[in-house]
Amino acid sequence: MSKRERTFVMVKPDGVQRGLIGEVISRLEDRGLKLVGAKFMQIDDELAREHYAEHVEKDFFPGLKEFITSGPVMAMVWEGQDATRQVRRMMGETDPADSAPGTIRGDLGLDLGRNVIHGSDHEDEGANEREIDLFFDDDELVDYDRVDDEWLYE
Secondary structure, eight states: OOOEEEEEEEEOHHHHHTTOHHHHHHHHHHTTOEEEEEEEEEOOHHHHHHHTGGGTTSTTHHHHHHHHTSSEEEEEEEEEETHHHHHHHHHOOSSGGGSOTTSHHHHHOOBTTBOOEEEOOTTSTTHHHHHHHHHOOGGGSOOOOOTTHHHHOO
16 A cells, blocks of 8 residues: 655646646646645745755756746645655656656646646655745645545555
8 A cells, every 4th residue: 555645746937827727736636636735926036946955056057046936836735645656647757848648747848947847756755845844834734534535545
């Protein structure tokens, strides 16, 4: 049996500007994941540096920071069994050109720099907790039972 966990997901400024928040939320809900926190917000330079700390010294960071702070984002926390792995599969490859049809990036992404969505990396131990803690206080996340929980998992 897979473990139940929480994962961080963000609709990036291009996805917000294109009106894709609802589409992303619908796809994750249709998959059986449960939304436990959401925040429509503007990322400032400091949060961008913290969020993308591993990229700060890389050549592409200034453009990445400019993009992620260019407009509002929808930051969310989703819960479910193997939630991080499920979201990563649903997102597709980082470059939409390499993403399979049916994935969020394969269907909605335009190019590497405009790929609609960010999700925590299941390969990076602790990434979920770090990203969730950057964007949400504990009291902004809600514990509740969905009426269909018993039908989603064994």
